[in-house]
Amino acid sequence: MAITVDARLLKDIKRHGAFDVSACFHCGNCTAVCPLSDEHGNFPRRIIRLGQIGDRERLLDSPEAWLCYYCGECSDTCPREAEPGEYMAAVRRYAIASAEPTGLARWAYGSTLGLLAITALFGAILGAFLVGVRPPSEVQHVLFRMVSYGAVHSVGIAVMVLTVLSMAVSVTRVLRRFLKGAGPQPIAAYARAARATLVELATMKRHRDETPTPNEPWYRNAASVHLAILWGFLGLLAATILDYIFIALLPLGITTFWPARIIGTISGVVMMAGVTAAIVRRLAKVEKNVARTDPMDWWLLWVLWILGITGFWLEVAVTLRASNALSVIVLLVHAALAMELILLTTFTKFAHVIYRPLALFAYFVRRGTAS
Amino acid sequence: MDPENGRLQADVLVVGAGIAGLQASLDLADQGYSVALVERQPSIGGTMINLSKVFPTLDCASCITTPRMASAAHHPNIDLFTMTEVQAISRTDDGFEASLVKKPRFIEEDQCIGCRRCEEACSVFVPDEYDHGLGARKAISIPFTNAIPQYPVLDEEACMLCGACAKACPTQCINFVQEPRSIAVEAKAVIVTTCFDLTPMDAKKEYGGGIYPNVLSPLQMERLLAPHGPYGAVLRPSDGKTPDSIAYVQCAGSRDLSLGVPYCSRVCCMYAIKQAMLLSGSLPIADITIYYMDIRAFGKGYEQFYQNARAMGINFVKAKVARIREDEDHNLLLRIERQDTGEGPEEVQHDLVVLSLGMVPAWKPTPDGMIPLQADGDGFLRLPQSPLWPNLTTMDGVFAAGVATGPKDIVDAITDAGAAAMAAANYVERARRSAPALAGATR
Numbered sequence: 001m002a003i004t005v006d007a008r009l010l011k012d013i014k015r016h017g018a019f020d021v022s023a024c025f026h027c028g029n030c031t032a033v034c035p036l037s038d039e040h041g042n043f044p045r046r047i048i049r050l051g052q053i054g055d056r057e058r059l060l061d062s063p064e065a066w067l068c069y070y071c072g073e074c075s076d077t078c079p080r081e082a083e084p085g086e087y088m089a090a091v092r093r094y095a096i097a098s099a100e101p102t103g104l105a106r107w108a109y110g111s112t113l114g115l116l117a118i119t120a121l122f123g124a125i126l127g128a129f130l131v132g133v134r135p136p137s138e139v140q141h142v143l144f145r146m147v148s149y150g151a152v153h154s155v156g157i158a159v160m161v162l163t164v165l166s167m168a169v170s171v172t173r174v175l176r177r178f179l180k181g182a183g184p185q186p187i188a189a190y191a192r193a194a195r196a197t198l199v200e201l202a203t204m205k206r207h208r209d210e211t212p213t214p215n216e217p218w219y220r221n222a223a224s225v226h227l228a229i230l231w232g233f234l235g236l237l238a239a240t241i242l243d244y245i246f247i248a249l250l251p252l253g254i255t256t257f258w259p260a261r262i263i264g265t266i267s268g269v270v271m272m273a274g275v276t277a278a279i280v281r282r283l284a285k286v287e288k289n290v291a292r293t294d295p296m297d298w299w300l301l302w303v304l305w306i307l308g309i310t311g312f313w314l315e316v317a318v319t320l321r322a323s324n325a326l327s328v329i330v331l332l333v334h335a336a337l338a339m340e341l342i343l344l345t346t347f348t349k350f351a352h353v354i355y356r357p358l359a360l361f362a363y364f365v366r367r368g369t370a371s
Numbered sequence: 372m373d374p375e376n377g378r379l380q381a382d383v384l385v386v387g388a389g390i391a392g393l394q395a396s397l398d399l400a401d402q403g404y405s406v407a408l409v410e411r412q413p414s415i416g417g418t419m420i421n422l423s424k425v426f427p428t429l430d431c432a433s434c435i436t437t438p439r440m441a442s443a444a445h446h447p448n449i450d451l452f453t454m455t456e457v458q459a460i461s462r463t464d465d466g467f468e469a470s471l472v473k474k475p476r477f478i479e480e481d482q483c484i485g486c487r488r489c490e491e492a493c494s495v496f497v498p499d500e501y502d503h504g505l506g507a508r509k510a511i512s513i514p515f516t517n518a519i520p521q522y523p524v525l526d527e528e529a530c531m532l533c534g535a536c537a538k539a540c541p542t543q544c545i546n547f548v549q550e551p552r553s554i555a556v557e558a559k560a561v562i563v564t565t566c567f568d569l570t571p572m573d574a575k576k577e578y579g580g581g582i583y584p585n586v587l588s589p590l591q592m593e594r595l596l597a598p599h600g601p602y603g604a605v606l607r608p609s610d611g612k613t614p615d616s617i618a619y620v621q622c623a624g625s626r627d628l629s630l631g632v633p634y635c636s637r638v639c640c641m642y643a644i645k646q647a648m649l650l651s652g653s654l655p656i657a658d659i660t661i662y663y664m665d666i667r668a669f670g671k672g673y674e675q676f677y678q679n680a681r682a683m684g685i686n687f688v689k690a691k692v693a694r695i696r697e698d699e700d701h702n703l704l705l706r707i708e709r710q711d712t713g714e715g716p717e718e719v720q721h722d723l724v725v726l727s728l729g730m731v732p733a734w735k736p737t738p739d740g741m742i743p744l745q746a747d748g749d750g751f752l753r754l755p756q757s758p759l760w761p762n763l764t765t766m767d768g769v770f771a772a773g774v775a776t777g778p779k780d781i782v783d784a785i786t787d788a789g790a791a792a793m794a795a796a797n798y799v800e801r802a803r804r805s806a807p808a809l810a811g812a813t814r
Binding site: 033077 | 628
């Protein structure tokens, strides 16, 4: 097979992580010590090799970077201190930054300033829509004087539609890449792989069972923290959709104690616990995998944290029928930021919600066909 | 030597009586220089006398080391001090003055006839350091069969003071209350030929060294292979079974920044190949596999030695072992990634594993230590004028050779020691010429 050598590949990847992967002399210690690596998902050494020889296409075709949970074993035991774990993280950043056609992600990942500029720009656009669009709405709560309840829903639906379209493009492209090596399979094989993927996403069993757990209480280890954020986020998503349905069915009848609202409150608490723990882990650098934090890592965590805090503020404000100006601004920030997070899915670290499941799916397809 | 006040004058003080120290001492003494040779262990011979055979000739280590040991011990120009440590070496107007402390053996050396009756009478068994814990020795014993000098040592930690040895001794030479003795040596030059240590067995915790009974150090394997070894055969320590498959883990203590040993220890490839060859002689049906990153066979005849091993059917697998697990029968499971197939990681099982540990200096200079030399970042002695003067240390008149200055095999250590002896002889001659009043004082 012909290989197109991208001479700048390693330099480009290095821009996304401070490490010296050129020191690697390919002893294979990292791959052999890795608790997740096997013949169906062979990393990190093979992935380092692809980067070193400049084989960009095969690097992006490999789901392996997204199978890595960065437990840090490889970096701890690397005889060359080439930090394979950090390299895998850099490849993930590189994949998001370089594999979308608009160049927006490259800009967001390229500089903190770019990231903030994009955030401000999209925030301003969404904010303008939220303030400017004034569809008729029956909700006459004092909070919604500036940003009407209907505007949130209209803009929200538009954002959702746009996001679904861009994600569909992204998913198709990534999936085609990841499945290249596996060949066509019977539908049942894909179904089994999809089931295994969902189980792993929901439980992170591979992470918890196979990667070494440092001496940390369960509520603070990486898997629990991620699961809290994941389930909290999914709960909030469900609550938002249910809320919309309830309001459509029963106008004006929503209170804090409606089931959808209760799901939302609990999910919010769970997500905030997870996000706060994740921020603390990164601030305290408790493990190797959080020792280095990219601006994009902070971006995602702080956006989620701000969304959580403003969300609770609004819940209190709605319940108490508060009417201060600050709450109105909080509503605007909350709505704009939430929509921005969704809209920018494929351009930020949030894109891992596409890559990670698809990589697991490709891995389980390969593994399923082998056995 | 003046036994009354414990003072000795010599031309050269040699610190360490391993093969390098012995060679340097003999080279000087044969030229007529007087040598004070100091050894911290009860016997001279260093690591070499502990080996089974040497590469690449497969000569018996005992057979070729003992003549050197005997020559040095009996040489009229060499004063030998065993069980003696150097406390301090300081510069004087015309050379150096060293203060030594001779630790008690708890026997009177001038009366002992080396009959070993004491050893036979003793009823206390302790793990044998010479066999690296695989065998046992008595609490009073001659360190090993061909030790020089042939004096027993009483282990004051293990001895229960039963008196059986004293009763058995035909010359009443056992002295339970012997004290350490101070000795002063004046010398014109010093040669440092201190020893190496292997990197610790548990340095890389993923290998389970020091925990799993069937994971051995290379020196333990030397003893298993030696004709007078602890078991008299190659057996697994856990159950005494004859191993059917033996693995060597190369670079288990070298070329690894995560262990703080970035350099190559130079000898591990060759001793692993040598042991593999010897094993295929003692266990003809056993599978022997060497897991390596790359084979460094650099010396005279070494590449041929390596090719012979391949031709003999020893498996060479290019893979760094990342982790070793143990099953309930103490078999060992090695996680590797074979670089020749590229098919991802796998787990291979072996009965016995030898970790090819690296070399670190056994003595490192410290500001208030034995002698204020300087070391390099790797801990070995700094050689500021290498390569043209490979034996000159950072102190004028102090020379170094062997593994004190970096990892070396036996051949290189001997060559190096000869060069150090020559450099020291030149130095002594120059000193003599510049101070004619002293000429011939000790010659």
